[in-house]
Amino acid sequence: SPAELASLRETLDRLAPDAARVETAHKPVAVRMLFNKKRHGLEWLKSRALLAFCGIGNPESFRRTIEAAGGRVEKFIAFEDHHRYTPAEARMLNAEAQEFMAEALVTTEKDATKLDPEAFALPLAALRIEIDVLRGEPALEAELQSLVRPAAPVAAASAR
DSSP states (O other), X not given: OHHHHHHHHHHHHHHOTTXXXXXXXXXEEEEEETTTOOEEOGGGGTXXXXXXXXXXXXXXXXXXXXXXXXXXXXXXXXXXXXXXXXXXXXXXXXXXXHHTTOSEEEEEHHHHTTOOGGGOSSOEEEEEXXXXXXXXXXXXXXXXXXXXXXXXXXXXXXXX
């Protein structure tokens, strides 16, 4: 929210007044089906009853992103960050989806890499999210350039 952002800026000004500032926003751009890799636009989420789940640091942000894109989250399950899914958890997610009459399951791309799509009875999708730089792009570019500067050329080996 604007109030939270203002508070965060004040805190950063106090703690790190000289640090570069970059502000970004998550932007959902597509949905990828895990079983067949087919991509859909965000309209795929519109009014669809979903069981959403993830194992990321800020799970509520993921939930809000789905809902802002038009998805109807009937059930939301948050696992700890960097969670490794087990076959038993896939069965639990299937059962929860059926209980809450979900039409599909949706997760993050990060979580999708840890899942077997064949373990799910309903369609399983990953929400593709990109980052929009809202403010501070020059500072971000400068920092990235400093990390990827080409190494100094290696002197040619002397001929023997």
